[in-house]
Every structure is written in C-alpha cells, then in structure tokens.
Amino acid sequence: MTHTNARLRAALAAATEDQLVYDLAGIEGQYASLQRELPGVSVRFAMKACPVDEVLAALAEQGAGFDAASPSEIEQAIATGVPVERIHYGNTIKSDRNIAAAYRLGIRDFATDSLPDVTAIAAHAPGARVFCRLATSGAGALWGLSRKFGCSAEDAVLVLEAARAAGLTPSGLSVHVGSQQMTAEAWRDTFDQLADVLVELGRRGLRLNHVNLGGGLPALGYLDRRGLPLDPPLEKIFTAIREGMQRLEAVAGPGLGFLIEPGRYLVADHGAIRAHVYRLSAREQLSGERQHWLYLSCGKFNGLYEMDQLQYRLVFPSHAGADTEYVPAVVAGPTCDSDDAYAHEDNLMPVPRAAESGDPVWILSCGAYATSYMTEGFNGFSPVPYTLIPGEGPDR
Numbered sequence: 001m002t003h004t005n006a007r008l009r010a011a012l013a014a015a016t017e018d019q020l021v022y023d024l025a026g027i028e029g030q031y032a033s034l035q036r037e038l039p040g041v042s043v044r045f046a047m048k049a050c051p052v053d054e055v056l057a058a059l060a061e062q063g064a065g066f067d068a069a070s071p072s073e074i075e076q077a078i079a080t081g082v083p084v085e086r087i088h089y090g091n092t093i094k095s096d097r098n099i100a101a102a103y104r105l106g107i108r109d110f111a112t113d114s115l116p117d118v119t120a121i122a123a124h125a126p127g128a129r130v131f132c133r134l135a136t137s138g139a140g141a142l143w144g145l146s147r148k149f150g151c152s153a154e155d156a157v158l159v160l161e162a163a164r165a166a167g168l169t170p171s172g173l174s175v176h177v178g179s180q181q182m183t184a185e186a187w188r189d190t191f192d193q194l195a196d197v198l199v200e201l202g203r204r205g206l207r208l209n210h211v212n213l214g215g216g217l218p219a220l221g222y223l224d225r226r227g228l229p230l231d232p233p234l235e236k237i238f239t240a241i242r243e244g245m246q247r248l249e250a251v252a253g254p255g256l257g258f259l260i261e262p263g264r265y266l267v268a269d270h271g272a273i274r275a276h277v278y279r280l281s282a283r284e285q286l287s288g289e290r291q292h293w294l295y296l297s298c299g300k301f302n303g304l305y306e307m308d309q310l311q312y313r314l315v316f317p318s319h320a321g322a323d324t325e326y327v328p329a330v331v332a333g334p335t336c337d338s339d340d341a342y343a344h345e346d347n348l349m350p351v352p353r354a355a356e357s358g359d360p361v362w363i364l365s366c367g368a369y370a371t372s373y374m375t376e377g378f379n380g381f382s383p384v385p386y387t388l389i390p391g392e393g394p395d396r
C-alpha cells in the first residue's frame with residue numbers, strides 16, 4: 001500500500017466507525033525529512049492544509065512556525081505555544097480590521113501584493129515588516145493559484161518602495177508555484193523570476209532579508225484523474241530548490257534567509273479516512289451503457305473535496321484476497337450533488353464485485369485539506385470526525 005505506513009493501516013483496521021485518522025508520528029517524520037532535504041530553511045506550515053490543534057502542536061514542537069491567513073488562524077497558531085515571531089500573516093487579502101486584529105495579537109510580518117494593502121498595513125500595523133508576493137504562472141500544478149495572488153516584477157518593486165516610504169520594513173519576497181506542483185521546471189522558472197526582482201531591488205538600494213518559497217511541494221500518494229499514480233519527481237524538485245537558493249544567495253549577497261510554507265506535503269500522506277460502502281449498483285445510463293457506481297459514506301463535502309483534480313487510492317480490507325473479482329465503477333460520495341464523484345464521472349476504478357453496504361473502505365492520502373473543506377452538513381452528512389495516532393513529541 002504505497003505511501004501509507006503500517007501504523008496508519010493498523011489504526012484504520014481497528015476503526016469500526018467512519019473517521020479521519022492522522023498519524024502524528026508520520027507528520028513529525030515528514031517534517032524531519034523536509035529539514036534534511038532543505039537544511040536551514042524555516043518551515044511555516046500553511047494552516048489551511050490541516051487546521052487540527054494536535055497536528056499544529058506537534059509541528060510547533062518540532063520547530064515549525066505557521067503561515068496564517070486570518071485573525072482566527074493566528075489565534076489558533078498562538079494557542080500551540082509557538083512564539084508569535086514564528087507566525088506570519090501570509091494572506092494578501094485582508095481588511096483593515098483583520099490587519100489591526102493581527103497586529104494586536106503580536107503579528108509583525110505581513111504578505112502583500114498591492115499598494116492599497118501596503119497603505120492599510122502602514123495605517124493599522126505601523127512599522128511592520130512586509131514581504132511581497134510575486135505572481136507565478138502555476139503551470140505544472142494541479143491547482144495553479146495564478147490569478148488571485150501576487151503581482152508582477154515591476155509592481156513588486158513599486159510595492160516594496162512604497163512600503164519603505166510608508167515607514168514599513170520591506171523584508172522579503174514570496175511566491176507560490178501552485179499547489180501539488182508536479183514539475184521541477186516550475187521551480188526553476190520561479191527562481192529566475194525571484195533573481196530578476198532581487199537584482200532590480202538591489203539596484204534601488206533595497207536589500208531584503210528573506211525569500212519565502214511558499215507551498216506547492218507535492219504529496220506522493222495521489223492518483224490522477226485517470227486513476228494513475230501521480231508520482232511527482234520529488235528528488236528533482238528538491239534539487240531545483242537547493243540550486244535556486246544558492247543562486248539567489250549569489251545574487252543577493254550574504255544574509256538572505258529562506259522560509260517555506262508547505263501544506264499538503266507535510267500532512268497528505270499521513271492522514272486517511274475509514275469510510276464505508278453505501279452501495280455498489282449498476283444502472284443503464286442514457287448512453288445505453290450499463291455502468292457500475294460505488295457510493296461511499298464519504299465524498300466531496302465531507303473530506304474528499306479535492307476530487308475535482310485527483311482521485312484517492314481506495315482499499316477494501318474485507319475483499320483483500322488474491323481471488324477478489326473487480327468491476328470498473330464510478331466512485332461517488334453520498335450527497336445529491338453530481339459533482340460529488342471522482343473525476344466527474346469520466347473515470348472508472350476497480351471495485352470488488354462483492355462489495356456490500358457497510359463494508360469498510362480506506363481512503364488513503366487524504367490528510368491535507370480534508371477538515372478545512374468539510375461542510376457542516378450538506379444533505380445532512382456530517383463532517384467526518386478525526387482521531388490521532390500519537391506522535392513522539394519534541395525531537396531531541
């Protein structure tokens with residue numbers, strides 16, 4: 001069972017009710033391997049990927065800080081006990097009131113990408129440090145994030161100069177290569193952009209102290225929309241990042257620090273849902289074709305929101321024998337919404353022909369963006385409750 005360890009499998013096997021299991025030891029191990037890959041880079045976990053108190057506390061104990069996107073996330077981050085200097089306000093979108101609330105909570109580092117936002121930060125968080133987000137193309141990512149955030153290289157220079165003029169400290173640049181970025185080229189292109197802007201800023205006497213590499217590091221265990229393993233080239237990606245950082249250090253001179261804001265990379269493969277089969281049925285479609293449909297207790301609105309771009313590996317533990325007969329089926333969640341189906345109905349997954357109502361199903365690699373995207377009760381289907389496999393605590 002690729003990318004899902006024995007500990008997590010044992011917890012799924014022991015579960016008798018639907019639940020989302022997070023493996024804290026696995027998340028801690030993932031954090032440690034990120035530190036080995038990118039030594040010296042400070043981690044700011046993107047909270048929206050897993051806003052679960054115990055997960056946040058485990059990461060804080062390992063030394064992570066947080067990328068928060070609202071005053072409520074900032075409060076949740078502070079509650080882990082992490083020093084407030086390790087939390088930044090990474091959302092370029094914020095109201096005057098949000099900025100003032102964050103400042104009162106002790107936040108001094110703010111992302112920005114526009115002049116009106118800089119003016120607001122200067123008014124409501126006087127003297128704060130700002131880092132400017134550059135837009136990236138998002139090419140090569142499952143979710144590009146390319147239009148809503150970030151500005152051009154030219155505007156970044158104007159934004160940081162305006163920050164300086166307004167009494168703020170222009171402190172960094174940030175990017176996001178797109179979520180579940182599948183290519184090393186996207187990282188190389190992004191480092192090209194960063195290098196160009198650093199050179200231009202240097203020419204204008206603006207020396208920044210950090211570059212924030214954002215999110216986008218991929219999870220390993222997903223299937224694509226056709227049901228094939230995504231298999232991101234993780235080693236190539238890390239190599240591109242290490243080379244890119246060296247290049248930026250050469251451009252900017254000594255003293256440039258790096259942050260990274262992984263979300264799904266730290267948690268996706270260390271969470272899994274124990275769900276159950278509602279029904280395996282076969283219906284003649286309007287096309288005249290007879291098609292099997294597997295309906296599960298869990299779907300787009302209670303844990304599997306990202307099924308727009310990917311599919312999750314399924315395990316049917318009560319049909320694990322070598323002689324199991326499979327039928328190709330569309331996999332779908334329980335609601336009366338036609339989007340609540342894997343890959344929008346154009347793909348079939350192998351499903352045990354004998355699957356029956358109540359059979360357990362394990363849905364792997366859904367530790368990221370599961371809790372944050374659950375509805376309160378679409379069609380009366382409640383959020384799936386979570387349970388935790390304990391971690392090892394502080395890494396000493």
Ligand SMILES: *Cc1c(COP(=O)(O)O)cnc(C)c1O
Pocket residue numbers: 046048049067090091176178179180214215216217261262263264265
């Ligand atoms: C969501 C987000 C991240 C995390 O993205 P992943 O693709 O999950 O790694 C990082 N930084 C910012 C600003 C984000 O909005």
